[in-house]
Each structure stands twice: as C-alpha cells, then as structure tokens.
Amino acid sequence: MHNVYFYIIIAVFVLNFAWEQIMSYLNRKRMSPHIPKDLEGIYNPGEYAQQQAYQKTNSRFGLISGGFSFVVVLVVLLFGLFGWTDDVLREYTVHFLLLPLLFFGILFIIGQVIDLPFDWYIVFKIEERFGFNKLTPKLFVSDFIKQILLSAVIGGILLSAVLYIYQYTGKWFWLLAWLVVSGFSLLITFFYSEWIVPLFNKQTPLEEGELRTSIESFAEKAGFGLKNIYVMDGSKRSTKANAYFTGFGKKKRVVLFDTLMKELETEEIVAVLAHEIGHYKKKHVYQSMIISILTMGITFYILSLFLNNLQLAEALGGETASFHLGLIGFALLVTPISEMLGLAMNYISRKNEYEADSFAAQFGLGDALISALIKISVKALSNLNPHPLVVFWYYSHPTLLQRIEKCRSVKV
Numbered sequence: 371m372h373n374v375y376f377y378i379i380i381a382v383f384v385l386n387f388a389w390e391q392i393m394s395y396l397n398r399k400r401m402s403p404h405i406p407k408d409l410e411g412i413y414n415p416g417e418y419a420q421q422q423a424y425q426k427t428n429s430r431f432g433l434i435s436g437g438f439s440f441v442v443v444l445v446v447l448l449f450g451l452f453g454w455t456d457d458v459l460r461e462y463t464v465h466f467l468l469l470p471l472l473f474f475g476i477l478f479i480i481g482q483v484i485d486l487p488f489d490w491y492i493v494f495k496i497e498e499r500f501g502f503n504k505l506t507p508k509l510f511v512s513d514f515i516k517q518i519l520l521s522a523v524i525g526g527i528l529l530s531a532v533l534y535i536y537q538y539t540g541k542w543f544w545l546l547a548w549l550v551v552s553g554f555s556l557l558i559t560f561f562y563s564e565w566i567v568p569l570f571n572k573q574t575p576l577e578e579g580e581l582r583t584s585i586e587s588f589a590e591k592a593g594f595g596l597k598n599i600y601v602m603d604g605s606k607r608s609t610k611a612n613a614y615f616t617g618f619g620k621k622k623r624v625v626l627f628d629t630l631m632k633e634l635e636t637e638e639i640v641a642v643l644a645h646e647i648g649h650y651k652k653k654h655v656y657q658s659m660i661i662s663i664l665t666m667g668i669t670f671y672i673l674s675l676f677l678n679n680l681q682l683a684e685a686l687g688g689e690t691a692s693f694h695l696g697l698i699g700f701a702l703l704v705t706p707i708s709e710m711l712g713l714a715m716n717y718i719s720r721k722n723e724y725e726a727d728s729f730a731a732q733f734g735l736g737d738a739l740i741s742a743l744i745k746i747s748v749k750a751l752s753n754l755n756p757h758p759l760v761v762f763w764y765y766s767h768p769t770l771l772q773r774i775e776k777c778r779s780v781k782v
C-alpha cells in the first residue's frame with residue numbers, strides 16, 4: 371500500500387519530465403532548412419546548416435539521455451529503492467553521520483557511473499564531430515577523477531556540518547545550517563580562483579600590451595578598480611570562447627579564455643569586459659548573492675519540516691524516518707516551487723543582462739559588443755531562434771537578436 375506522498379512524488383516527477391519534453395519539442399518545431407529572415411547576415415548559409423545539424427544531434431541525444439535517466443529514477447521510485455538502500459545500510463550502521471554520508475556517497479557514485487558514458491559520448495562523439503573538442507581521453511579521465519574527489523570533499527564537509535547541526539540543535543537547525551552553508555559558499559566564491567580553478571586550469575596574468583592597456587584604461591574610465599586580469603588555457607578542453615568575472619571585493623578578477631583572445635579584436639574584448647563590469651557597477655553581483663542566500667534560508671526552513679518524516683520515508687520504500695530520506699523526498703516534492711523560483715531568477719537575470727549591455731553601449735561600445743556576441747554565438751553554433759516560451763522559462767540571457775536590438779537602441 372502506498373501513501374499519498376508516494377503518488378504526489380510520482381506525479382510531480384512525471385509532469386516535470388513531460389514539461390521538459392514539451393519545451394524541447396517547441397524548439398525542435400522551429401528548426402528549418404531555410405535560414406530565418408532575422409538571422410540572415412548573422413549566420414551564413416554554410417554555418418547555419420552546421421548549426422541545424424548540431425542542434426538536431428544535441429536534441430536527439432538529449433531525448434535519449436534524458437529519457438534514460440527518467441526511466442532509471444522512475445524505477446527507483448516505483449520499487450522503493452531509496453528506502454531499500456537505507457534498510458540495507460542500517461544493518462551496518464545507524465550512526466547519525468555515517469549512515470547519511472554512506473547513503474549519499476553511494477547515490478553519488480552510482481549517478482556518476484551512469485552519467486559517465488553519456489558525458490564521454492558528448493565530448494568524443496558530438497563535440498568532436500563539430501570541431502569543438504580539444505579534450506584527450508587522458509585529460510577527460512583526470513578531470514572526471516578530480517571532479518569526483520572535489521565534490522566528495524566539499525559535499526562531505528557541508529553534509530557533515532549540516533548533519534551535526536541537525537543532530538544537536540533540533541528546532542533551530544534550519545537557521546544555523548543556513549548560516550554555516552552560506553558562510554561556506556561565500557568563502558568558496560571568494561577563493562574560487564585560488565583554490566578551485568588551479569586544479570583544472572592554468573591562469574597567467576595578461577601580459578603588458580595593447581589589450582591590457584585598453585582594458586585598464588576602460589576600467590579607469592568606468593571608475594572600476596581592476597588589478598587582476600588573467601588569461602586561462604580554455605583551449606585545452608574546447609574551442610568555445612568565454613570570459614568571466616569572479617570573486618568580489620579585493621579578490622575580483624577578470625578571466626579571459628585564450629580562445630576568446632584568438633577570436634576577438636581588442637575593442638570587442640573590451641566591450642565584453644565592459645558588459646561584465648556593468649554587472650558590478652549595477653550591483654548585480656551583490657544582488658544575486660543576496661537572493662541566493664535568502665532562497666537558501668527559505669529552502670532550509672521548508673526542508674526542516676520534511677526531515678525525519680516517517681510517511682515520506684515510507685513513500686520512498688523505507689521503514690524508518692531519517693534525515694537522508696527526508697532530504698530526497700523534499701528535493702522531489704519541491705520541484706514545482708524550485709521551477710517557479712528558477713523562472714523568477716531567470717527573469718531578473720535577463721533584465722540584468724540588458725542593463726549590463728546598456729552599460730557597455732553607453733561607453734560607445736555597443737557595436738563592438740554586438741560583433742563580439744555574434745562571433746561567439748556563431749562560433750559555438752548557438753541556437754539563435756529558440757521558442758519564446760523556452761526563452762521565458764529557461765534562458766538566463768536574452769537571445770542574441772534581443773540583445774542586438776537593445777544595444778542599438780542605446781543613445782550614446
């Protein structure tokens with residue numbers, strides 16, 4: 371006999387998958403062998419044909435890999451395998467730290483093993499075929515191992531801290547856990563470039579020269595103290611170009627992928643950075659930090675209501691109420707709320723992107739930004755004609771066409 375939680379969990383899970391399929395179908399329906407009018411002059415016919423082939427391949431692969439994980443999780447839910455795993459582990463330990471750590475450790479390893487062949491296929495079949503891949507099998511394996519170890523260490527520390535707080539504080543669990551986890555994530559953000567990035571990439575200070583001088587003089591003009599400009603060897607994994615800002619306060623730094631420097635002219639790179647500086651100047655960085663800390667607080671509070679819930683444990687096939695089954699049940703049940711939250715966050719993010727674009731355009735860099743964005747998108751064979759509903763739901767950035775329009779509308 372299943373309880374009501376079981377049926378709600380299954381319904382939420384199935385509906386969410388169906389919704390994702392609808393979204394992906396809407397995008398597929400907009401594909402066409404003829405280049406859409408709006409995209410003429412952005413894609414040439416040859417590149418457009420490549421883009422369509424890339425999109426088709428990815429969409430088909432997404433259907434297969436997404437369908438596969440859907441079936442796996444559905445089987446796990448229908449047969450109560452989360453609870454079964456818990457029952458089995460309980461024969462060995464019921465320790466408040468050890469049991470959940472083992473439980474999530476096993477789930478994590480199984481998840482990684484299932485994903486591995488799919489990731490391999492993406493890199494060595496799809497990305498390779500379209501000329502993006504630079505990874506060697508050796509680097510792929512060492513990345514994989516490093517990522518697993520890193521997640522195990524960070525996840526292990528955080529989970530242990532939360533479990534410890536849960537064991538000893540009871541009612542105020544959510545508040546303390548919230549403080550500790552947000553403190554920890556701020557620490558990671560602050561030291562991201564020094565602790566995490568060097569495990570995977572080499573960063574070298576941008577050498578003196580035209581580019582550095584142009585970036586510095588723009589930063590000065592924009593009233594933005596910028597000392598740390600680095601180049602990263604992104605080309606060891608992919609030909610796709612990128613640039614990002616990280617850290618805050620004294621630790622803020624600009625990181626340019628070497629691939630970006632190869633693709634773009636000096637003024638275009640300055641325009642891309644002007645956009646990023648715009649995010650700082652318009653306080654988007656602090657805004658999103660505050661939003662994510664607040665959401666974390668609300669999440670912990672709601673989570674505290676679900677932990678140690680016997681009915682939830684039974685819905686997942688278990689016999690004993692526990693922290694870890696409560697957490698899994700919570701994560702499944704909360705999907706509709708997190709989708710809504712994601713929707714709101716994407717809306718804010720798109721608004722911020724427009725603001726950052728306008729910021730760059732106000733310094734007379736609008737045209738350079740447009741040509742940089744076009745180059746980056748075309749090089750990456752991006753889908754520039756997504757369905758509006760998909761943009762509304764999933765996109766953290768406006769589409770290229772929307773951004774071009776916005777940049778052109780800014781009066782300098």
Ligand SMILES: [Zn+2]
Pocket residue numbers: 645646649723726
């Ligand atoms: Zn941006």
